[in-house]
Amino acid sequence: MPHDFMPGLAGVPAARSAVSDVDGQRGVLEYRGIRIEDLSARSTFLETASLLLFGRLPAKLELERFTSDIALHRRIKYRIIDLLKCLPEQGHPMDALQAAVAALGMFYPGRNVQDIDNNYWSAVRLIAKLPTIVAAYARLRRGDDHIPPRDDLNFCENFLYMLTDSVPQKVWSHTLDVCLILHAEHTMNASTFTGMVTGSTLADPYTVVASSIGALKGPLHGGANEAVVHMLREIGTPAQVRPYLKKKLQAKERIMGFGHRVYKVKDPRATILQGLCDRLFRECGASPLYEVALEVERVAAELLRGKGVYPNVDFYSGIIYDKMGIEVEFFTPIFAIARVAGWLAHWFEQLQENKLFRPDQIYEGEHDRPYVPIEKR
Ligand SMILES: CC(C)(COP(=O)(O)OP(=O)(O)OC[C@H]1O[C@@H](n2cnc3c(N)ncnc32)[C@H](O)[C@@H]1OP(=O)(O)O)[C@@H](O)C(=O)NCCC(=O)NCCS
Structure with missing residues (x-):
């Protein structure tokens, strides 16, 4: 039976699960039903x-x-x-x-x-x-x-x-x-x-x-939190944010810590982490990276308007670990x-109900090619 090919299996369910749920339109994440x-x-x-x-x-x-x-x-x-x-x-x-x-x-x-x-x-x-x-x-x-x-x-x-x-x-x-x-x-x-x-x-x-x-x-997965801190350090100051992002987007490059396959609004984890940053930096002293990050979020919202690309979990977590002195x-x-x-x-x-994963493919190669001996290639 022919199937539509979904690159990255986007939108294709791979399991039934009761572990967690994301509502990407409303920005809701629940573990076992608890927000x-x-x-x-x-x-x-x-x-x-x-x-x-x-x-x-x-x-x-x-x-x-x-x-x-x-x-x-x-x-x-x-x-x-x-x-x-x-x-x-x-x-x-x-x-x-x-x-x-x-x-x-x-x-x-x-x-x-x-x-x-x-x-x-x-x-x-x-x-x-x-x-x-x-x-x-x-x-x-x-x-x-x-x-x-x-x-x-x-x-x-x-x-x-x-x-x-x-x-x-x-x-x-x-x-x-x-x-x-x-x-x-x-x-x-x-x-x-x-x-x-x-x-x-x-x-x-x-x-x-x-x-x-x-x-x-x-x-493109967990490693994005490293890339975010490298990016914020490279930008350096809030004043540099706009020219940096414009150049990056013109070159069709991604802003690390932004965008998500499922969330089309701000990742709820990013919102919580931002609140955590606010409290932490009030108590333990400001973070220059956080100042740059806030400006990146502001300018990116303007430049990426309409694309459904917002900060994800990796955007603010690295700033917290950096403040803790973690490499x-x-x-x-x-x-x-x-x-x-x-x-x-x-x-x-x-x-509880295992089945070996063995997906299909859409073969796009040739058939019935002759084997050519090496001296004749
Ligand atoms: C996470 C990610 C791979 C999801 O990508 P996706 O669902 O495949 O989304 P798409 O690649 O289809 O992007 C849709 C549009 O948004 C844009 N976009 C997505 N993420 C973007 C980002 N981080 N910066 C700039 N533009 C972005 C794409 O360029 C595309 O624009 P177009 O329609 O004009 O071509 C992607 O957002 C990304 O690379 N983000 C940066 C890495 C990151 O932070 N990863 C951690 C995820 S938790």
């Missing part, structure tokens, strides 16, 4: 991860158990540390993360993905260990020692502690926690779809997550630390 505005104001990343994975807000004891399971699985084997030490210092942390996550699968080789108990512990290990791997690589590649996790610190406090060797003020760990909630899940995006294609072969969860990390790295190359790994919850929620859901 992202409510979650970012009232939940925590681990509670949100539990909601995504298990379908409902956890009861008090359930959340305590999940939080404690995560806290007790943050350590990574010394061989993973050795592996990270062997990687080039100038290597991209997303590559290091992908390699380390694939290697984790060799230490936890449960291959039976129908084993619900084993799948729970795989999810716990992945959510718990990603921050440790990211922080370890950040330190090891500049010649510092890896800092082991501290069980008494919460998820974000511990990550920032392992990264910087000091326990962060509440304002920083809370801000990071909200950022993780906002990045935890987003329906059928490229990295989730990648993980689902891998998962559909009944591969183990470490392989599923490693493949999702690979897809997240690209500049630009670590922005996308932080995205992965959050999104692993969404990837695994889709994986859990998919396993």
Whole structure:
């Protein structure tokens, strides 16, 4: 039966899912039916991860158990540390993360993905260990020692502690926690779809997550938050914004952190992140990048009017991480630390009714060509 070809599978449903929903016309994002505005104001990343994975807000004891399971699985084997030490210092942390996550699968080789108990512990290990791997690589590649996790610190406090060797003020760990909630899940995006294609072969969860990390790295997906900060630094001052954007658009180049396949209004996550920026920079001092970013949003609204292109989640997140003193190359790994919850929620859901992904193609090549021996070509 002939089908219409949809480049990028735009608008083609690839699964039935109850994990999250986006209304791109109204700018509404819900995780398991709960609005992202409510979650970012009232939940925590681990509670949100539990909601995504298990379908409902956890009861008090359930959340305590999940939080404690995560806290007790943050350590990574010394061989993973050795592996990270062997990687080039100038290597991209997303590559290091992908390699380390694939290697984790060799230490936890449960291959039976129908084993619900084993799948729970795989999810716990992945959510718990990603921050440790990211922080370890950040330190090891500049010649510092890896800092082991501290069980008494919460998820974000511990990550920032392992990264910087000091326990962060509440304002920083809370801000990071909200950022993780906002990045935890987003329906059928490229990295989730990648993980689902891998998962559909009944591969183990470490392989599923490693493949999702690979897809997240690209500049059209998670990598856009890095590109935004490079762009804002290149622009330099609010006065330079208009000439810079005009030149870019005339050259038919994209403004990074703008546009979305689904949202035709401002991404609700960008609105929340902007509010977070306002509060953070009022409390902790202004950010020159934020001043430039506000002007980019204003001028872009004028220049891109009518195209439905507005700031997306990547536009403001990098500015926050930059203010925290985090290196630009670590922005996308932080995205992965959050999104692993969404990837695994889709994986859990998919396993209930799995079917191997095997799409079709429209063949446009030739048929019945003769094989010409090499001496006659
Ligand atoms: C995310 C993205 C790939 C979605 O693209 P898409 O749904 O395929 O949209 P299209 O490429 O069809 O773009 C539609 C129109 O908007 C314009 N547009 C889309 N994003 C744009 C951007 N970031 N800057 C300038 N123009 C943009 C396109 O040039 C096109 O204009 P045209 O109709 O005159 O040719 C795209 O917006 C993009 O490249 N953004 C920058 C990267 C980014 O921030 N990614 C993170 C996503 S969360």
